[in-house]
Amino acid sequence: MRLKPKLYMFVFMTRDSSLWTNILFSNGPLEALHISFLKPILDPLTILFHYLGSSLFFMALVSVIYLCVDRKLGLRMTLGLLFAGIVNGTFKALLTMPRPIGLPFPSELGLIEGSYGFPSGHVQTAVVLYGSLFLHIRTPWVRILTAFAILFMPIARMYAGLHFLGDTLGGFVLGLIVLFGLEFWYKKDPGILEPNFSEQTPDQRRLRSLILLMIAVTIPSVLLHDPTQPESTNKSWDQVISAAGALAGFGIGILFNKKANVDWRSASTWAEFLVRVAIIILGILVFYLGLGKVLSIVLGENPVARYLKYGIVCFYIGYLAPFLLKRIRGGTYLI
16 A cells, blocks of 8 residues: 555655664664673563563463453453554555664574564553553552563563664654544543443443444454565564454454443452463463464455454453353352
8 A cells, every 4th residue: 555645745855855864763772772681681581571562471360350350441452453453554555665684683592573573562662551550550560560561562672773863763752642542542531441331331232332333333444465566564564454353353252241230359369360360371272372273274364364363362361261160159259
């Protein structure tokens, strides 16, 4: 896909400026981070933060917050993660801005990325998720850790040689926009976070219409993947497809929960916490890894399989996991 003429001209006129070429999108700031005496600290931290920004880790994190810590906060974080994925993948696919080249750091650290560089998805998602934790959990050590995670993620991505300074700044700004945009939405419509519908519970036909609308809005994302496009473009669109499928699955799960007025408190004992985590792990193993493998065999590596995989696993997290926990020993582990 091509940029609109005005945006296209702006991007490439800005590329010619000295700020763009010498600082924002130059290897210089990345190389400057490699100070020899800091290498024993920055190398392992950078590798750790690479995996702390993976989709599997974020899925596990929001699931634990949602089921074990605070349902409303988990809902905030999950929606933030999914909207951030859609925004980030769209920007990458449309702008097609390359990652740094000619640097030895990615291979030295064993880190590889296949999508475009701008904006940084790791940074954007870190701002949204860890920012949500920072805003809504007042515990000092949580705030210190989340602030560190937000501020160090851009450094880690540049140190790894995977993103320019401009990529990380773009991800940071977009992350703030998604984070505070959603916070504004929740204030305007707090019923989104409530366990039941703010108005009268819709009948079966109305509920079915809402579900079909959610699918109709998200499923066209599978058309974004085009074999004739460059691989990096399709990897960026794949991110949008994954997030769209996950948004549909989780959204449908939330509708089911609201219809049944399902709510729960945070885990108060180790037994409650461990059983809830076990249910999360079971779902990730069965639906994310197991079903994902089956779908790839049956349908091949295609956008429909990707959409279904993420939709089903997020439906499990949003609805089936609480449903199961409510039926284990009479709901003892999800009160």
